Amino acid sequence: MAGTTEESIKGRTVGRQEADQQTVAGHSDTQRAFLASLAAGLRPGQIAEDEATRTAYSVDQGPLLEPHLPLAVVWAESVEDVQNIVRSCAAHQVPIVARGAGTGVSGGAHATQGCIVLSLERMNRILDLNPDDETAVVEPGVINAELNAAAAEHGLMYAPDPASYKMSTIGGNVATNAGGLRCAKYGVTRDSVLALDVVLADGSLLHTGHQTFKGVAGYDLTALLVGSEGTLGIVVGVTVRLKYLPREVHTIAAFYQDFRSAAAGVLAVGKARVQPAIMELLDNGTLTQLDEMNGSDLQTRGKSLLLIQTDGFGAAAEADVVRQVLAEGGATVTTEASEEAEMLVELRRNSRGVEMDDEFRVGEDIAVPRSRLVDFVAELEAMADRFQVRLKVVAHAGDGNLHPTFWMDRVDPATDADALVRLNAALDESIRVGLDMGGTITGEHGVGQYKLRWLGLEQPEPVRELQRRIKELFDPAGILNPGKAI
Amino acid sequence: MAGTTEESIKGRTVGRQEADQQTVAGHSDTQRAFLASLAAGLRPGQIAEDEATRTAYSVDQGPLLEPHLPLAVVWAESVEDVQNIVRSCAAHQVPIVARGAGTGVSGGAHATQGCIVLSLERMNRILDLNPDDETAVVEPGVINAELNAAAAEHGLMYAPDPASYKMSTIGGNVATNAGGLRCAKYGVTRDSVLALDVVLADGSLLHTGHQTFKGVAGYDLTALLVGSEGTLGIVVGVTVRLKYLPREVHTIAAFYQDFRSAAAGVLAVGKARVQPAIMELLDNGTLTQLDEMNGSDLQTRGKSLLLIQTDGFGAAAEADVVRQVLAEGGATVTTEASEEAEMLVELRRNSRGVEMDDEFRVGEDIAVPRSRLVDFVAELEAMADRFQVRLKVVAHAGDGNLHPTFWMDRVDPATDADALVRLNAALDESIRVGLDMGGTITGEHGVGQYKLRWLGLEQPEPVRELQRRIKELFDPAGILNPGKAI
Numbered sequence: 001m002a003g004t005t006e007e008s009i010k011g012r013t014v015g016r017q018e019a020d021q022q023t024v025a026g027h028s029d030t031q032r033a034f035l036a037s038l039a040a041g042l043r044p045g046q047i048a049e050d051e052a053t054r055t056a057y058s059v060d061q062g063p064l065l066e067p068h069l070p071l072a073v074v075w076a077e078s079v080e081d082v083q084n085i086v087r088s089c090a091a092h093q094v095p096i097v098a099r100g101a102g103t104g105v106s107g108g109a110h111a112t113q114g115c116i117v118l119s120l121e122r123m124n125r126i127l128d129l130n131p132d133d134e135t136a137v138v139e140p141g142v143i144n145a146e147l148n149a150a151a152a153e154h155g156l157m158y159a160p161d162p163a164s165y166k167m168s169t170i171g172g173n174v175a176t177n178a179g180g181l182r183c184a185k186y187g188v189t190r191d192s193v194l195a196l197d198v199v200l201a202d203g204s205l206l207h208t209g210h211q212t213f214k215g216v217a218g219y220d221l222t223a224l225l226v227g228s229e230g231t232l233g234i235v236v237g238v239t240v241r242l243k244y245l246p247r248e249v250h251t252i253a254a255f256y257q258d259f260r261s262a263a264a265g266v267l268a269v270g271k272a273r274v275q276p277a278i279m280e281l282l283d284n285g286t287l288t289q290l291d292e293m294n295g296s297d298l299q300t301r302g303k304s305l306l307l308i309q310t311d312g313f314g315a316a317a318e319a320d321v322v323r324q325v326l327a328e329g330g331a332t333v334t335t336e337a338s339e340e341a342e343m344l345v346e347l348r349r350n351s352r353g354v355e356m357d358d359e360f361r362v363g364e365d366i367a368v369p370r371s372r373l374v375d376f377v378a379e380l381e382a383m384a385d386r387f388q389v390r391l392k393v394v395a396h397a398g399d400g401n402l403h404p405t406f407w408m409d410r411v412d413p414a415t416d417a418d419a420l421v422r423l424n425a426a427l428d429e430s431i432r433v434g435l436d437m438g439g440t441i442t443g444e445h446g447v448g449q450y451k452l453r454w455l456g457l458e459q460p461e462p463v464r465e466l467q468r469r470i471k472e473l474f475d476p477a478g479i480l481n482p483g484k485a486i
Numbered sequence: 487m488a489g490t491t492e493e494s495i496k497g498r499t500v501g502r503q504e505a506d507q508q509t510v511a512g513h514s515d516t517q518r519a520f521l522a523s524l525a526a527g528l529r530p531g532q533i534a535e536d537e538a539t540r541t542a543y544s545v546d547q548g549p550l551l552e553p554h555l556p557l558a559v560v561w562a563e564s565v566e567d568v569q570n571i572v573r574s575c576a577a578h579q580v581p582i583v584a585r586g587a588g589t590g591v592s593g594g595a596h597a598t599q600g601c602i603v604l605s606l607e608r609m610n611r612i613l614d615l616n617p618d619d620e621t622a623v624v625e626p627g628v629i630n631a632e633l634n635a636a637a638a639e640h641g642l643m644y645a646p647d648p649a650s651y652k653m654s655t656i657g658g659n660v661a662t663n664a665g666g667l668r669c670a671k672y673g674v675t676r677d678s679v680l681a682l683d684v685v686l687a688d689g690s691l692l693h694t695g696h697q698t699f700k701g702v703a704g705y706d707l708t709a710l711l712v713g714s715e716g717t718l719g720i721v722v723g724v725t726v727r728l729k730y731l732p733r734e735v736h737t738i739a740a741f742y743q744d745f746r747s748a749a750a751g752v753l754a755v756g757k758a759r760v761q762p763a764i765m766e767l768l769d770n771g772t773l774t775q776l777d778e779m780n781g782s783d784l785q786t787r788g789k790s791l792l793l794i795q796t797d798g799f800g801a802a803a804e805a806d807v808v809r810q811v812l813a814e815g816g817a818t819v820t821t822e823a824s825e826e827a828e829m830l831v832e833l834r835r836n837s838r839g840v841e842m843d844d845e846f847r848v849g850e851d852i853a854v855p856r857s858r859l860v861d862f863v864a865e866l867e868a869m870a871d872r873f874q875v876r877l878k879v880v881a882h883a884g885d886g887n888l889h890p891t892f893w894m895d896r897v898d899p900a901t902d903a904d905a906l907v908r909l910n911a912a913l914d915e916s917i918r919v920g921l922d923m924g925g926t927i928t929g930e931h932g933v934g935q936y937k938l939r940w941l942g943l944e945q946p947e948p949v950r951e952l953q954r955r956i957k958e959l960f961d962p963a964g965i966l967n968p969g970k971a972i
């Protein structure tokens with residue numbers, strides 16, 4: 001999967017290199033001096049200046065607004081490497097875009113003008129995993145799934161599970177405060193991070209947080225850094241709390257004849273006061289895609305699917321309540337332990353990398369208060385009709401976190417000149433309606449670069465100004481991932 | 487209980503007023519001008535300048551190092567009141583000590599030189615409780631237990647449950663990032679707070695966070711403010727996430743012949759990968775106290791008690807595993823559903839207000855990594871012997887969060903001149919050993935004023951300096967609870 005993704009990224013960005021002609025054509029004297037100083041602190045294999053590599057590392061999986069190539073790509077292999085790199089950049093006022101696996105979808109790791117890309121993928125060691133303390137200490141480049149595999153040997157798990165968990169890194173998860181499927185029960189990344197090692201904008205190393213589950217000494221700098229998308233510091237070490245791997249898991253697939261009824265099923269489970277580990281809502285567009293990819297016949301069974309997993313010692317009893325509640329709401333519910341349902345969850349879990357967003361296909365990440373799920377879905381469907389764009393929705397429904405994707409098929413500019421205008425109008429409208437319902441523009445993906453255009457709609461100026469001042473305090477020269485997150 | 491506490495506070499501080507003769511004797515012209523401007527924005531019943539009231543509100547339940555009386559006590563009844571009060575204070579450079587119920591135990595709400603005390607206890611309305619969204623919006627003065635009572639009507643609960651939950655306020659819980667008994671399973675205050683309304687040092691009103699379960703737009707200002715003990719802003723509104731009230735609860739009381747075996751039982755439950763809702767560890771000193779208070783005979787049954795509650799759909803199955811694991815570790819375990827065990831949990835839950843800390847009795851709040859629980863307890867017992875001080879320990883053992891209390895009985899300065907020296911040596915030593923084991927000086931009570939002396943042992947200067955700069959950014963004149971938290 002990781003290989004596929006990297007190739008996708010490369011394939012996708014090759015066509016964009018023309019836009020950076022001025023950078024590609026050659027460096028200025030200042031840039032050459034900087035690159036020489038940078039290389040002086042690294043071994044040869046740790047820096048690349050060739051165009052192919054710079055292109056491959058110039059973007060993450062988010063929509064791209066303005067292509068740039070980095071001056072170089074560097075791979076840190078130690079905390080000291082990161083400190084040296086940051087000091088070189090600080091001395092030459094060169095922006096640093098830190099990057100894990102590049103699986104972000106908001107453009108938080110897109111290259112900016114004149115930057116270097118600092119890859120942390122080689123810092124991939126699990127430094128400690130203490131099954132009695134139920135904690136682990138990892139370097140930022142450790143893949144989420146690898147930490148989970150190591151924890152599973154002790155009956156433990158690292159709870160945050162973004163759909164990219166087989167390829168994304170813990171450092172990247174921390175940078176975006178990544179969510180995932182089982183957050184409603186187990187929390188988001190911030191809830192699992194106890195302590196951080198962070199290289200600040202001056203190259204100094206800061207340790208925040210505590211090794212214990214609880215700790216309230218001083219301000220919660222750890223929480224401030226989680227989700228800051230590499231704009232306040234570069235995470236070089238993460239202490240996480242592990243949770244107990246549930247021994248029993250029950251999976252339920254409930255098919256509905258329309259999406260709104262399925263969304264109502266989510267609320268019905270909540271009203272029954274049952275907390276599933278996973279509650280994924282898939283609309284007809286998503287079922288169509290799954291059928292096309294897997295040769296299945298999900299569409300013949302319903303227009304929408306609610307996938308629920310209960311886990312732990314009460315999993316069976318909880319599953320019984322869930323099945324009853326959903327059946328009462330008109331769903332066709334699998335009544336026995338269902339291999340198919342488990343397979344569907346796996347498909348959903350591993351759905352990242354299947355398609356890439358671009359200007360004609362934009363996946364969103366709106367969260368709304370749970371009671372508004374049904375209304376919001378109805379509004380989305382109306383928008384798709386009104387703007388003549390295609391829509392599919394998948395949601396971490398337990399959190400009210402929806403991923404609607406608006407897209408256009410085979411757009412021919414000659415016959416459909418305003419296609420992009422309509423697509424963007426649908427996007428803007430969905431954001432506006434989501435915010436009106438008390439929602440947020442990003443539940444778990446981060447603002448990155450792409451969602452900056454909407455941030456002002458959610459956060460008034462005083463909130464934004466306070467964040468700018470915090471950014472200034474941490475990074476007065478503005479070299480850490482400028483133009484992102486806030 | 488609240489009444490008892492208030493009386494205790496009054497009784498306790500009356501003897502200390504001599505120390506503030508200069509304040510009590512009369513105000514300077516500047517102070518008089520300030521008080522006039524303050525009163526101008528309030529109704530008569532919202533401000534008190536009499537000595538009895540100022541004395542009663544001059545301290546929380548933490549040990550007092552340096553007594554001060556506030557210039558006045560003011561009761562805000564609205565957000566606008568808080569804004570007006572802060573603006574008056576800002577204009578006159580008068581420090582503000584905000585306060586909920588005054589149940590803090592680190593001196594975070596102790597009056598400082600020349601301050602006013604701003605009580606938020608009258609802002610006690612639950613503004614919204616949405617059972618479908620599973621959220622509530624409350625004013626800061628709402629009592630934790632009252633929010634829980636309102637939530638329980640809908641099968642919901644507000645999870646953080648400090649032992650003071652029957653008297654402490656949500657605002658105070660937010661200020662200290664309060665923990666409690668069921669945190670190991672349900673998280674601390676920060677994990678339940680979605681959004682905050684905060685009056686900043688210039689009197690402006692800031693709204694942080696989101697109404698949704700997930701949200702990653704911008705920096706996590708909410709998490710930064712939670713636990714900041716009124717030093718960055720004054721919380722005037724709190725949006726919380728509610729969790730599901732478990733329908734089934736099983737309670738287990740396990741008696742041990744020594745405290746270390748009981749601590750080992752905590753790890754054994756963890757190794758079985760069962761997550762109890764509550765896991766309280768009580769030593770012999772605590773059992774003695776409970777027997778004295780309640781006429782029970784706990785001491786005849788063991789020298790230490792581990793109280794465990796499992797909850798939710800799997801509660802019975804989890805309780806079975808817990809009983810088996812503990813019995814294998816040498817415990818005498820209640821084998822049937824035990825009313826006594828439930829009564830013991832209630833006693834533990836409501837143990838606040840029974841005794842007050844003072845210079846001869848100091849309760850600590852150290853947390854250590856779970857694997858060090860047994861070692862740390864052994865060290866504490868050795869310290870008590872070595873320094874000839876009395877010790878009792880109660881612990882939220884699932885979190886590794888211990889509350890050792892060191893104290894002296896009937897100290898006679900004539901015969902035991904170095905009693906205080908020994909007590910403080912034991913305190914300092916316990917902190918040092920806890921930190922050496924990877925612990926923290928405060929798991930859930932906050933640094934307040936009393937623990938500042940140890941903060942430098944836990945946090946190196948760069949971490950402290952960064953916090954000072956964040957404080958400066960939020961409160962450049964330093965009027966918000968100066969000399970606390972960082």
